[in-house]
Amino acid sequence: MTKILIIGGGTAGITVAAQLIRKLKKVHIELFEPSKYHYYQPLYTLVGAGTDKKEKTIKETSKLIPKGVIWNQQKILGFKPKENIVIGEDCKEYVYDYLIVAPGIQLNWHLVKGLTETMGKNGVCSVYGYQESEETFSSLKAFKGGNALFTSPNTPVKCGGAPQKIMYLTEAYLRKKGLRNTTNVIFASGGSKLFSVPGYTEALQKIIDNRKIKTHFSHNLIKVDGQKKEATFTVKMFEGDQQVGMEEKIISFDLLHVAPPQSAPDIITESELAIQDGKLKGWLNVDHYTLQHNSFPNVFGLGDVCGLPTGKTGAAIRKQVPVVVNNVQRLLERKEVNGKFKYNGYSACPILTDYKHVLMAEFEYGYKPKSSFFFDTTKPRWSMYLLKHFYLPWYYWNRMLKGRN
Numbered sequence: 001m002t003k004i005l006i007i008g009g010g011t012a013g014i015t016v017a018a019q020l021i022r023k024l025k026k027v028h029i030e031l032f033e034p035s036k037y038h039y040y041q042p043l044y045t046l047v048g049a050g051t052d053k054k055e056k057t058i059k060e061t062s063k064l065i066p067k068g069v070i071w072n073q074q075k076i077l078g079f080k081p082k083e084n085i086v087i088g089e090d091c092k093e094y095v096y097d098y099l100i101v102a103p104g105i106q107l108n109w110h111l112v113k114g115l116t117e118t119m120g121k122n123g124v125c126s127v128y129g130y131q132e133s134e135e136t137f138s139s140l141k142a143f144k145g146g147n148a149l150f151t152s153p154n155t156p157v158k159c160g161g162a163p164q165k166i167m168y169l170t171e172a173y174l175r176k177k178g179l180r181n182t183t184n185v186i187f188a189s190g191g192s193k194l195f196s197v198p199g200y201t202e203a204l205q206k207i208i209d210n211r212k213i214k215t216h217f218s219h220n221l222i223k224v225d226g227q228k229k230e231a232t233f234t235v236k237m238f239e240g241d242q243q244v245g246m247e248e249k250i251i252s253f254d255l256l257h258v259a260p261p262q263s264a265p266d267i268i269t270e271s272e273l274a275i276q277d278g279k280l281k282g283w284l285n286v287d288h289y290t291l292q293h294n295s296f297p298n299v300f301g302l303g304d305v306c307g308l309p310t311g312k313t314g315a316a317i318r319k320q321v322p323v324v325v326n327n328v329q330r331l332l333e334r335k336e337v338n339g340k341f342k343y344n345g346y347s348a349c350p351i352l353t354d355y356k357h358v359l360m361a362e363f364e365y366g367y368k369p370k371s372s373f374f375f376d377t378t379k380p381r382w383s384m385y386l387l388k389h390f391y392l393p394w395y396y397w398n399r400m401l402k403g404r405n
């Protein structure tokens with residue numbers, strides 16, 4: 001019987017398992033996932049802002065594994081793609097005919113000196129975690145004014161809009177609590193701009209200007225001193241467009257929200273499956289359109305781990321999964337992978353601009369705007385807020401993870 005192994009039971013792993021088992025007959029599908037729990041991460045921002053309890057984002061993995069799929073509850077520690085083998089935590093070798101790699105992204109908290117020691121204390125918080133998202137709201141409630149500093153790293157991140165979402169929500173919260181006049185809201189990003197998609201960038205800039213939020217770009221957080229309430233950044237210095245050096249800069253804070261540096265998981269970066277050089281070095285080396293591995297044709301990639309020049313989101317995965325399912329099916333039928341039914345880089349980022357509005361940014365490769373709606377989505381809307389807060393979580397648990405569109 002054909003053996004399909006899936007690495008990772010997050011958004012991508014469960015969704016692809018559910019679609020494969022619906023479509024394919026007489027296949028052995030085995031999913032490797034160590035975690036007892038599965039998380040709906042897009043709600044973390046609203047947990048951080050206090051509208052939802054963290055328990056709303058979690059379900060037991062056992063309840064989500066599609067019927068007919070075998071759950072192997074362990075981590076994969078290595079790959080031997082030339083031999084069609086993955087190595088489990090149990091030191092056993094598992095042979096496959098097809099492999100789908102979806103272990104997500106790695107949060108590198110340790111790369112910011114002092115961060116793990118102070119996370120959840122001294123006003124330092126993050127919505128990039130289940131426990132941490134709840135602690136974010138505690139930090140917010142304890143804040144009494146001063147510098148509210150929000151950082152974004154110089155690496156790719158999952159949901160590139162999340163560091164801004166929690167900032168806009170916090171700003172709205174502070175206005176409601178009468179603390180805005182005594183607070184400086186500051187956005188310090190390792191990137192070079194606010195957002196990469198034309199139209200949405202200008203709309204977000206308008207919000208930044210109207211709400212008097214200070215922005216600093218090319219500021220990469222490297223150290224946090226929770227006791228002294230100081231955040232240290234390396235800052236690129238420019239003369240015109242030319243970078244002429246780097247300097248360290250300290251910004252003091254009373255509230256610090258951190259989006260940690262992120263990378264592909266070490267098991268990928270250290271393997272033959274990774275891109276070996278260039279800007280996307282270390283990420284999974286898949287074709288941008290077919291999601292087939294560029295060196296090993298029986299390997300496919302899905303989700304945050306992939307070296308794709310687009311936003312890393314669950315919305316992207318919704319469009320990626322049918323492409324991989326179709327291509328695996330074609331290979332099983334001894335056909336070529338389909339160059340026509342392809343992934344076009346679609347991703348979406350519903351940016352919460354306050355407790356009632358969402359700016360729904362949708363785009364494709366080249367960061368080209370691609371709206372699914374007939375109205376202007378560069379305008380923050382209540383309808384998009386309802387979609388984000390209520391419809392999308394329902395859709396995720398009841399449709400997407402069950403392999404339905």
Ligand SMILES: Cc1cc2nc3c(=O)[nH]c(=O)nc-3n(C[C@H](O)[C@H](O)[C@H](O)COP(=O)(O)OP(=O)(O)OC[C@H]3O[C@@H](n4cnc5c(N)ncnc54)[C@H](O)[C@@H]3O)c2cc1C
Nearest residue numbers: 008010011012041042075076103104159303304313314315
């Ligand atoms: C704060 C925040 C807000 C977000 N907002 C949005 C949003 O509004 N809209 C949106 O579309 N997306 C959003 N996202 C992004 C979205 O959650 C991710 O893009 C998506 O979950 C990625 O799915 P994935 O399957 O690639 O990874 P994950 O869902 O993270 O799953 C990876 C799985 O792989 C497992 N794994 C890891 N290593 C191994 C191994 N060695 N062996 C076996 N298994 C392994 C892990 O345990 C995990 O279960 C947000 C994310 C965050 C953090």
